Amino acid sequence: MKISGKIYIGIIFAMLYIPILVIIFFSFNSSNSMAVFSGFSLKWYGELFKNDKAIDALVNSLMLAVSSSLIATVLGTAAAVGIYNIKSKRAKTAVMTVTNIPMMNPDIVTGVSIMLLFAFAATLLKLEIFGFFTMLIAHITFNLPYVILCVMPKLKQMDKNLPEAAMDLGCTPLQAFFKAEFFEILPGIATGMLMAFTLSLDDFVISYFAAGESFQTLPIYIYSMTKRRVLPDMNALFSVIFIVIFALLLIRNLMTKDSSNVKKAVNR
Amino acid sequence: MKTKKSLLQRYAASPYMVWSVLFVIAPLLFVIYYAFTDRNGTFSFNNFSRMFSGETPKVFVISLAFAFVSTLICLIIAYPLAYSMIKTKKKTQNMLIMLFMLPMWMNFVLRTYAISFLLEDRGLINQLFTSIGLGQIKLINTSGAVIFGMIYNFLPYMLLPIYSVMSKMDKSLIEASEDLGCNRLHTLTKVILPLSIPGIVSGITMVFVPSVSTFYISQKLGPSDFTLIGDEIETEIKSAAGSYNYGSAISFVLMILIFICLIVMNKFSDEDAQGGMLV
Numbered sequence: 012m013k014i015s016g017k018i019y020i021g022i023i024f025a026m027l028y029i030p031i032l033v034i035i036f037f038s039f040n041s042s043n044s045m046a047v048f049s050g051f052s053l054k055w056y057g058e059l060f061k062n063d064k065a066i067d068a069l070v071n072s073l074m075l076a077v078s079s080s081l082i083a084t085v086l087g088t089a090a091a092v093g094i095y096n097i098k099s100k101r102a103k104t105a106v107m108t109v110t111n112i113p114m115m116n117p118d119i120v121t122g123v124s125i126m127l128l129f130a131f132a133a134t135l136l137k138l139e140i141f142g143f144f145t146m147l148i149a150h151i152t153f154n155l156p157y158v159i160l161c162v163m164p165k166l167k168q169m170d171k172n173l174p175e176a177a178m179d180l181g182c183t184p185l186q187a188f189f190k191a192e193f194f195e196i197l198p199g200i201a202t203g204m205l206m207a208f209t210l211s212l213d214d215f216v217i218s219y220f221a222a223g224e225s226f227q228t229l230p231i232y233i234y235s236m237t238k239r240r241v242l243p244d245m246n247a248l249f250s251v252i253f254i255v256i257f258a259l260l261l262i263r264n265l266m267t268k269d270s271s272n273v274k275k276a277v278n279r
Numbered sequence: 280m281k282t283k284k285s286l287l288q289r290y291a292a293s294p295y296m297v298w299s300v301l302f303v304i305a306p307l308l309f310v311i312y313y314a315f316t317d318r319n320g321t322f323s324f325n326n327f328s329r330m331f332s333g334e335t336p337k338v339f340v341i342s343l344a345f346a347f348v349s350t351l352i353c354l355i356i357a358y359p360l361a362y363s364m365i366k367t368k369k370k371t372q373n374m375l376i377m378l379f380m381l382p383m384w385m386n387f388v389l390r391t392y393a394i395s396f397l398l399e400d401r402g403l404i405n406q407l408f409t410s411i412g413l414g415q416i417k418l419i420n421t422s423g424a425v426i427f428g429m430i431y432n433f434l435p436y437m438l439l440p441i442y443s444v445m446s447k448m449d450k451s452l453i454e455a456s457e458d459l460g461c462n463r464l465h466t467l468t469k470v471i472l473p474l475s476i477p478g479i480v481s482g483i484t485m486v487f488v489p490s491v492s493t494f495y496i497s498q499k500l501g502p503s504d505f506t507l508i509g510d511e512i513e514t515e516i517k518s519a520a521g522s523y524n525y526g527s528a529i530s531f532v533l534m535i536l537i538f539i540c541l542i543v544m545n546k547f548s549d550e551d552a553q554g555g556m557l558v
Contacts, residue, residue: 016363027382030393046406093292109299117492119509123530124306152302215388230386237392256384
């Protein structure tokens, strides 16, 4: 590669990482200055772990991400199987169009629309319903299309004779699904679930509209913190999140490398 | 046996269909309902007449312009970047793509915060400027900061689709064009560029849609009286003084605008894909 290409990659790389590295650097600052480094300390990390609101928000986020991705995976996998088996082409297109709506709509419109539904339900029932369950419904809703789009290609790749063979061997349709088809589409299901989990953990805009006062996720907590004057324990939180993501991506990279090595060995 | 199977499997999608009707279609109907009614629930066009007589059209134009500029700059930055990346070794490519994607996994609120930290009046860049005698320059709360924020946040969305199209490209096509006497520029414009159109189109949509509807970037990095269309929706829906009806009307118009953009973009990429196949 030409040297100019390398320099160019380096410049963009610096642009992306300088803001991140500056925050990580200043998270170890002993004073709360944003520009003068007055000495190394872990003070802000201590503050962070004493901050109940941040810990609560993290627990809420994880709870929501786990439950919404599990439910979306079950519903979405069933949906993919069902849509795959719809015979009428028109009906299939109609369902897929509806599936695409949450992906094409800007998040803010999805958020507003779901909020209006809940606001209407709340006035009808005269109840304060905004909280964990409204968030759960919102997250399942925006996760579902991604699960379906991850499972669908695996169904299309699957050998069509597989379920029939299973049934010829005496399986009921349900058994044929769980004993044969399920293992064929499992990689798609796993990718879909992982994607749903990360999307749910990362979402801010839709959650912001579907959330009530009582239930805060980490992105919403960060939003409310950074709107006002920011304390340096935010920098500590930022660094912790960055390191966790970095480690996870690195592990994933190493794992895919391993599995491709295994494949190579098998092919040999 | 066979009919039983198809029955069972057809029913598998029904929970999802019910879910979609309740939580995708019904909410959108609510947006339309609120957009076309007043506070008392009677049918009216008041929200729209208020929208087009007030400041909102200007805000729409500003939002579209900002999104357009930042999408364009993202494309200008990302295209040569993807091009330089496919020239490296496969191993380096995997590492590079992981490192470029890494910031994308951070929440965009955090990324925006990181930029504001750097651009702050008393932040690191201004300290540097002061120390070399340039004095303090206003960086944060400017339109430039908003554009930079959008580019910083959404650049990976442009890079990924372009890179994945380019890396799947048949290398022998490039060699063939060189053998047939094309120089580097011609190979780029006549072979690589047309083949990477699908990646460019999905990159543009993936940057344009979040840029045009953002509200946090403009609040955190823009001038104090600066509003984008996302800010206006957020204020109407979330603040006590706002009205759901007016907020819904703006959301409705935004949604229609974006759907039109997406349809136009898709037409564009379909035609090109067909053209590419004919070649």
